[in-house]
Amino acid sequence: MPLVPPPRPATSAAAVPPPGEPAPSALLQANTPEWSVGDLAAALKRTLEDAFGHVRLRGEITGYRGPHGSGHAYFSLKDGSAKIDAVVWKGVLGRLRQKPKEGLEVIATGKITTFAGKSSYQIVIDSMEPAGIGAWMALLEERKRQLAAEGLFETDRKRPIPFLPRVIGVVTSPTGAVIRDILHRLEDRFPRPVLVWPVRVQGEGAAEEIAAAIRGFNALSPDGPIPRPDVLIVARGGGSIEDLWAFNEEAVVRAAAESEIPLISAVGHETDTTLIDFASDRRAPTPTGAAEMAVPVRAELAAQVHELGARQAGTMLRRIERERADFRALVRAIxxxxxxxxxxxxxxxxxxxxxxxxxxxxxxxxxxxxxxxxDRLTRRSPAIALAEARARLAAIDHRPRTAMSRIVERRRDRLDALTSLLGALSYKAVLARGYALVRDADGLPVRSADAAARAARFQLQFADGALFARPEEAPDDPVAPPLVEAPRSAPRPKRAPRRAAPEPAPKPEKAAAEPAARQGSLF
Incomplete structure (x- = not known):
């Protein structure tokens, strides 16, 4: 498309030189149209986009350092003679089946445009895929090494396939021939209930749908309204490596490795190999082969059961005959x-x-x-022995009562002596001879003058009663009457002092009525 210059002002007639005269440089410059930088950039952008639009561009990725902080990706595509800048916007980068990688030869589909800020042109990429079978295989081998290093292909992770599953789940396209082949093969061998999760098996978004279907089957509850399958079959017909690439995506491989339900992969023909085959529990060469792995042949099972039953019956008959022969031999030996x-x-x-x-x-x-x-009874009759015993009993009839009377008299005399001794040893007998017992306010005996002087009040216990008194100071030269000790009738045995029980205190009126001269001062 030719560039259209912007309109310019009309030239004055006086400025036009006469015919035949050479045009001066000033006149040439005046005839050249004038552009602003923005107008020229916009005109170039329109011309480039109208001339090329969307293109498929093949080249090697260079200068890729990962997504920018904004989420966009910037790099270049080059071949042996040229290089073009490329940009992948953030929303498109997350949907790309093939992510950019340094040194990878790809076929990019996008729109050619310009970037006025750098006076350069670039391609805005909408989709991208590896270029050629070699690039696809190189990418496949690299992804295989990466996932194998994580242990997703280890044999100890693989689970056995149930012998006779109750429900079979199938992840495939609902309109292809694959699902019909699987259903027909199951009907021929051993009909089982089949749950189909319809997905796209190639193209953009197919990998995400396949991974979601595997995880969806695993999320079903065993006792829910929709029964959880006992085995899964992920199937697709044959095709090129580009057609089967969805089964090489990392999301599908990880979903297959994480599946708690045993999984059979049946992708492509027998010679086709995808990464899901390494992560699945069993690999079938074809979808029909996957159906054969999922269930046994019912007719063969019936024949096998019949054969085993016949073998069991024959074995039991032989066992019975052998036991019967052994029994007969034992009977003969008895x-x-x-x-x-x-x-x-x-x-x-x-x-x-x-x-x-x-x-x-x-x-x-x-x-x-x-x-x-x-003879002994005749010589000594029991009647004679009884008469002699009665005579002895009559002779000793009064002796026990006399002896008992004497014992009682002796014990009464001893009790009277002990009572007299108790009365002589009691402190009340001492009080009866004119002594008094001094106690403090707590009822404890006072044994010294110092203790009596410190007491605020004390009690005097006599033989005929008790009085309360208060201590007073003694005179400087007290005259104490001679102490006359009453004669003792008998020496008293020494015994440890004991605390006497306090006598009840007299009433205040009675204590006040007692004359002071009758008691006298004790200090």
Whole structure:
């Protein structure tokens, strides 16, 4: 498209030179149209976009350092003779099936445009895929090494396929021939309920749908309204490596490795290999082969059961015959009843022959002992012995009562002596001889003058009662009457002092009525 210059002002007639005269440089410059930088950039942008629009560009990625902080990706595509800048916007980068990678040869589809800020042109990429089978295979091998290093292809992660699943889940396209082949094969071998999760098996978004279907089957509850399958089949027909690439995506491989339900992969033909085959529990060469792995042949099972039943019946019959023969041999070895009881009968006859004389001898011995006892009873009758015992009892009839009376008298005399001794040793007998017992306010005995002086009040216990008193200071030269000790009738044994029980205090009126001269001062 030709560049259209912006309109310019009309030239004055006086400025036009006469015909035949050379045009001066000023006149040439005046005839050249004038552009602003922005107008020229916009015109170039429109011309480039209208001339090329969307293109498929093949080249090697260079200068890629990962997504920018804004989420966009910037790099260049080059070949042996040229290089063009490329940009992938943030929203498109997340949807790309093939992510940019340094040194990878790709085929990019996008729009050619310009960037006025750098006076350069670039391609805004909408989709991208590896260029050629070699690039696809190189990418496949690299991804395979990466996932294998994480342990997703280890054999110890693989689970056995159930022998006869109750429900089978199938992840495939609902309109292709694959699902019909699987259903027909299951019907021929052993019909089972089948749940189909429809997905796209190639193109953009196919990998995400396949991964979501595998995780969706695993999320079903075993006792929910939709039964959870016992085995999964992920199937697709044959195709090129580009058509089967969805089954090489990392999301699909990780979903297959994480599946708790045993999974059979049946992608492509027998010669096709995808990464899901390494992560699945079993790989089938074709979708029909996957159906054969999922269920056994019912007719073969019935024949096998019949054969096993016949073998079991034959084995049981042979076992019974062998046991019967053994039993007969044991019966023949067992002796008869007469032979078994002959010895017992002989011993019984011998015992019977010995028992009769023994019983007669025992009867004679018992009779002789009875006669001896009768003779002794005759010589000493029980009536005579009883009469003699009664006579002895009558002779000693009064002796026990006399002896008991004497014992009571002796113990009464001893009790009176102890009572007299107790009265002599009691402190009340001492009080009766004119002494007094001094106690403090707590009822404890006061044993010294110092203790009595410190007491605020104390009690004097006499033989006929008690008085309360307060301590007073003694005179400088007190005259104490001579202490006359009452005679003692008998020496008293020494005993440890004990705390006497306090007597009840007299009433204040009675204590006040007692004359002071009658008691006198104690200090």
């Amino acid at each position: 002796p008869g009843a007469d032979a078994f009881l002959a010895v017992k009968r002989q011993r019984l006859d011998l015992a019977d022959a010995r028992l009769r004389p023994a019983l007669a001898a025992n009867a004679r011995d018992s009779r002789e002992r009875l006669n001896r006892v009768a």
